[in-house]
Amino acid sequence: MYRITAKEVLAPVTKLFKVYAPEVARKAKAGQFVIVRVDEKGERIPLTIADYDRESGELTIVFQEVGKTTKQLGKMNVGDELASLTGPLGRPTEIENYGTVICVGGGVGIAPIYPIARDLRAAGNTVISIIGARNKELLFWEEKMRSVSDELIVCTDDGSYARKALVTEPLKEVLESGRKIDIVWAIGPAIMMKFCSLTTKPFGVKTIVSLNSIMVDGTGMCGACRVEVGGKTRFVCVDGPEFDGHEVDWNLLLERQRIYLEQEKRALEKFEREHQQACPCEEVG
Amino acid sequence: MAKVAPRNEMPRQDPKVRARNFNEVALGYSHELAVAEANRCLQCKKPTCIDGCPVQVRIPEFILALREGDMWGAVTALKDKNNLPAICGRVCPQETQCEASCVLGKKFEPVAIGRLERYVADWEIAQGVRTPTVAPPNGKSVAVIGSGPAGLTCAGDLAKMGYKVTIFESLHAPGGVLIYGIPEFRLPKHIVATEVKYVQSLGVEIKLNTVVGKLYTVDELLANGYDAVFLGTGAGLPMFMNIPGENYNGVYSANEFLTRVNLMKAYLFPEYDTPIMIGRRVAVIGAGNVAMDAARCALRLGADEVHIIYRRTKAEAPARAEELANAEEEGIQFHYLTTPVEVLGTEKGWVRGIRLQKQQLGEPDASGRPRPVPIPGSEYDMEVDMVIMALGTRPNPMVFTDTPDLERTKHGTVVANEETGRTKKPRVWAGGDIVTGAATVISAMGAGKRAAADIDAYLQNPDQPWWVENTK
Numbered sequence: 001m002y003r004i005t006a007k008e009v010l011a012p013v014t015k016l017f018k019v020y021a022p023e024v025a026r027k028a029k030a031g032q033f034v035i036v037r038v039d040e041k042g043e044r045i046p047l048t049i050a051d052y053d054r055e056s057g058e059l060t061i062v063f064q065e066v067g068k069t070t071k072q073l074g075k076m077n078v079g080d081e082l083a084s085l086t087g088p089l090g091r092p093t094e095i096e097n098y099g100t101v102i103c104v105g106g107g108v109g110i111a112p113i114y115p116i117a118r119d120l121r122a123a124g125n126t127v128i129s130i131i132g133a134r135n136k137e138l139l140f141w142e143e144k145m146r147s148v149s150d151e152l153i154v155c156t157d158d159g160s161y162a163r164k165a166l167v168t169e170p171l172k173e174v175l176e177s178g179r180k181i182d183i184v185w186a187i188g189p190a191i192m193m194k195f196c197s198l199t200t201k202p203f204g205v206k207t208i209v210s211l212n213s214i215m216v217d218g219t220g221m222c223g224a225c226r227v228e229v230g231g232k233t234r235f236v237c238v239d240g241p242e243f244d245g246h247e248v249d250w251n252l253l254l255e256r257q258r259i260y261l262e263q264e265k266r267a268l269e270k271f272e273r274e275h276q277q278a279c280p281c282e283e284v285g
Numbered sequence: 286m287a288k289v290a291p292r293n294e295m296p297r298q299d300p301k302v303r304a305r306n307f308n309e310v311a312l313g314y315s316h317e318l319a320v321a322e323a324n325r326c327l328q329c330k331k332p333t334c335i336d337g338c339p340v341q342v343r344i345p346e347f348i349l350a351l352r353e354g355d356m357w358g359a360v361t362a363l364k365d366k367n368n369l370p371a372i373c374g375r376v377c378p379q380e381t382q383c384e385a386s387c388v389l390g391k392k393f394e395p396v397a398i399g400r401l402e403r404y405v406a407d408w409e410i411a412q413g414v415r416t417p418t419v420a421p422p423n424g425k426s427v428a429v430i431g432s433g434p435a436g437l438t439c440a441g442d443l444a445k446m447g448y449k450v451t452i453f454e455s456l457h458a459p460g461g462v463l464i465y466g467i468p469e470f471r472l473p474k475h476i477v478a479t480e481v482k483y484v485q486s487l488g489v490e491i492k493l494n495t496v497v498g499k500l501y502t503v504d505e506l507l508a509n510g511y512d513a514v515f516l517g518t519g520a521g522l523p524m525f526m527n528i529p530g531e532n533y534n535g536v537y538s539a540n541e542f543l544t545r546v547n548l549m550k551a552y553l554f555p556e557y558d559t560p561i562m563i564g565r566r567v568a569v570i571g572a573g574n575v576a577m578d579a580a581r582c583a584l585r586l587g588a589d590e591v592h593i594i595y596r597r598t599k600a601e602a603p604a605r606a607e608e609l610a611n612a613e614e615e616g617i618q619f620h621y622l623t624t625p626v627e628v629l630g631t632e633k634g635w636v637r638g639i640r641l642q643k644q645q646l647g648e649p650d651a652s653g654r655p656r657p658v659p660i661p662g663s664e665y666d667m668e669v670d671m672v673i674m675a676l677g678t679r680p681n682p683m684v685f686t687d688t689p690d691l692e693r694t695k696h697g698t699v700v701a702n703e704e705t706g707r708t709k710k711p712r713v714w715a716g717g718d719i720v721t722g723a724a725t726v727i728s729a730m731g732a733g734k735r736a737a738a739d740i741d742a743y744l745q746n747p748d749q750p751w752w753v754e755n756t757k
């Protein structure tokens with residue numbers, strides 16, 4: 001049903017798939033996500049639509065292998081089919097001509113920031129992009145990001161490539177430089193979005209983040225994804241995923257992401273045990 | 286009236302054993318028990334039972350056929366009005382419907398109509414699904430949104446009349462609440478699957494993973510070749526209480542808890558991937574079917590104690606009597622006239638307890654039930670590590686995206702004519718929980734049936750006026 005038509009290894013644990021889903025591709029917009037299931041016993045996991053091609057009917061997803069489901073997904077190949085794919089879910093990014101915008105992508109967050117930067121630029125904005133990863137190996141899409149940005153700043157946490165810095169450092173410098181920045185988008189791990197929001201707050205620059213809470217249905221019927229924004233409970237899947245980073249209760253989000261830590265560990269251990277037995281020859285990592 | 290034999294009990298799993306497994310609790314009648322129960326029916330000249338059933342099942346007729354050994358005759362009489370008898374026999378609140386108006390019930394216990402219905406339906410399933418007769422295609426097509434009992438019934442009836450029907454379902458499995466809400470031990474999923482297969486065998490196409498409002502809007506469906514649209518998207522939006530601490534880890538909506546357990550089969554984790562928290566001491570807020578199901582699932586997952594917290598008394602509890610009794614037998618503890626005012630948490634953000642307040646009954650409210658009135662100063666804390674909110678649900682607004690002409694009430698339900706299912710928007714019908722708010726399987730089916738009949742009537746004669754006020 002949902003066939004994988006292309007696979008690219010962007011980094012050892014970061015993979016890109018194109019999936020044939022013409023109806024979803026036809027409707028998809030920057031900022032939205034899909035929910036996929038790998039097989040009949042699989043969990044429903046949300047992944048951002050990193051790109052779409054309305055002509056070929058393909059969606060691009062980029063994911064980082066962090067647990068059982070994403071690792072299992074990473075082992076799939078061109079021609080394999082996902083058990084299900086539902087979308088496009090969530091509200092699209094509000095693309096307007098704001099003036100000058102900064103787009104920050106951290107780690108796997110580089111993928112979802114790409115269509116946003118592209119569409120913001122197409123809408124007439126001056127786009128300053130900052131992308132970063134833990135190390136050189138984990139960085140991807142530098143050229144792709146350059147092609148949709150007026151300026152691009154690249155950094156790695158360990159300095160193994162480009163500038164040695166966390167993304168918050170160049171972000172702060174640009175804000176301090178006195179240039180008028182109208183709005184910031186920051187996408188990446190929750191902790192990175194939290195610190196980007198803390199960085200922009202003193203400058204009073206509105207900062208949009210894309211929250212990655214735990215989800216089940218993605219359509220508003222379970223409440224697993226609830227977060228607090230501006231003191232109110234919101235559902236990430238229908239009210240978001242994008243929210244004002246200055247209003248998000250980050251500690252709650254971070255706590256709620258940990259609910260199933262123990263079970264996730266068990267599931268991963270079981271998967272790796274079984275997988276090792278199944279094909280001992282496969283290289284690790 | 287002569288002396289009447291007592292009602293025949295249906296064998297059930299022992300409470301101690303069943304409280305730790307997900308197998309079906311009620312085991313169903315044997316043939317002997319079914320015949321014995323069928324023999325209790327007086328075959329009334331004016332059977333009052335039929336009017337108690339929202340779809341008017343021809344009750345005495347199927348019971349007569351059953352006791353005369355004409356099982357196919359029983360099936361035919363039953364299925365004439367009810368497409369999903371194996372489901373209704375298990376989950377209808379019979380004590381307030383058909384059985385409530387059985388004449389025997391005045392002096393004795395009513396005939397166990399639901400159990401007999403289940404017996405006949407299970408017998409049919411054991412014979413294998415028959416190939417039904419379907420009218421030749423009439424060239425018209427209908428989009429049905431949602432694959433719950435309302436959608437399945439509407440789709441099935443239309444397909445039989447020769448319509449080309451497509452069901453659009455947002456989840457990855459069809460069945461609505463029957464598949465994601467009601468647990469295996471009350472309604473085995475293979476029964477739902479059989480009924481879905483039956484609807485498919487009539488030619489209905491089911492498109493899963495398709496969220497109407499996101500992938501298509503209702504207007505797009507109407508513009509893209511569908512002659513009519515039926516909305517059967519239910520009432521799937523969970524409610525919370527808006528009390529402090531509701532977002533701590535360990536507070537679930539019943540919808541999330543039950544979806545993880547039933548649809549995602551978290552009770553089989555890690556064979557199935559979806560995890561669920563196992564509470565040691567669990568508080569479930571509410572006393573409807575949803576609350577009973579959540580409480581009994583929590584018990585089966587391994588909780589030491591499960592507490593139901595309800596602000597009114599047992600007399601007002603909306604759950605089916607049978608499930609309330611089952612829950613009591615299994616050791617669920619009930620706290621009536623009690624309501625939570627706060628969820629207490631640890632520094633790390635996990636539930637550690639719940640603050641409760643005693644209530645007393647006051648004047649009747651809009652629902653006609655006595656209003657619970659808080660008793661000031663009666664607060665006390667209960668130690669729990671998991672809280673499940675089973676407070677009721679509202680329709681999910683997603684299906685209404687970009688359709689301002691679909692008029693809705695302040696409760697979020699869609700305005701529709703009771704008899705026909707017509708909404709204020711031409712060529713759009715609605716039925717089930719999306720119209721009534723959370724109700725019952727059989728009432729949703731009844732609405733699906735009436736809408737199918739009216740869709741047919743309208744499409745054969747589209748020149749009639751669209752909106753006529755309810756005549757009831």
Ligand SMILES: Cc1cc2nc3c(=O)[nH]c(=O)nc-3n(C[C@H](O)[C@H](O)[C@H](O)COP(=O)(O)OP(=O)(O)OC[C@H]3O[C@@H](n4cnc5c(N)ncnc54)[C@H](O)[C@@H]3O)c2cc1C
Pocket residue numbers: 033043045046047048049062063064065066067068069070071108111112211212213214215241257258261264265268
């Ligand atoms: C709207 C949305 C869009 C997303 N887009 C992407 C994307 O484009 N690419 C991508 O790689 N990931 C994305 N995520 C996160 C992705 O869904 C999770 O990484 C995935 O569910 C993990 O599943 P798993 O079984 O492999 O790991 P698990 O075993 O479930 O988890 C492993 C580790 O990841 C953490 N984790 C679990 N769920 C999440 C989550 N939802 N967000 C963050 N951390 C989590 C756990 O705490 C644990 O430490 C998105 C999440 C949301 C809500």
Ligand SMILES: Cc1cc2nc3c(=O)[nH]c(=O)nc-3n(C[C@H](O)[C@H](O)[C@H](O)COP(=O)(O)OP(=O)(O)OC[C@H]3O[C@@H](n4cnc5c(N)ncnc54)[C@H](O)[C@@H]3O)c2cc1C
Pocket residue numbers: 376377378430431432433434435436453454455456459460461462463466467495496497498517518519520521543574575578605681683684716717718719723724725726727729
């Ligand atoms: C836990 C629980 C226990 C219950 N127990 C009983 C019982 O014992 N007896 C009884 O009679 N009743 C019971 N009920 C109530 C009964 O299940 C409902 O009244 C009935 O299922 C309503 O049927 P429906 O077809 O209107 O909607 P639903 O069964 O809710 O089905 C709606 C379907 O539409 C889908 N949908 C929603 N939005 C969209 C969209 N935008 N696009 C596509 N698809 C969409 C949903 O995923 C769902 O599959 C219970 C309910 C619950 C939650």
Ligand code: SF4
Pocket residue numbers: 337338339340341342344367373374377379382383384398399402727
């Ligand atoms: S459908 Fe429900 S209400 Fe009607 S006869 Fe059967 S059990 Fe009774």
Ligand code: SF4
Pocket residue numbers: 325326327328329332333334335344345386387388389396398
């Ligand atoms: S009312 Fe009761 S006794 Fe009379 S026909 Fe109906 S089920 Fe039988």
Ligand code: FES
Pocket residue numbers: 214215216217218219220221222223224225226235236237238
């Ligand atoms: S994921 Fe279920 S409500 Fe958001």
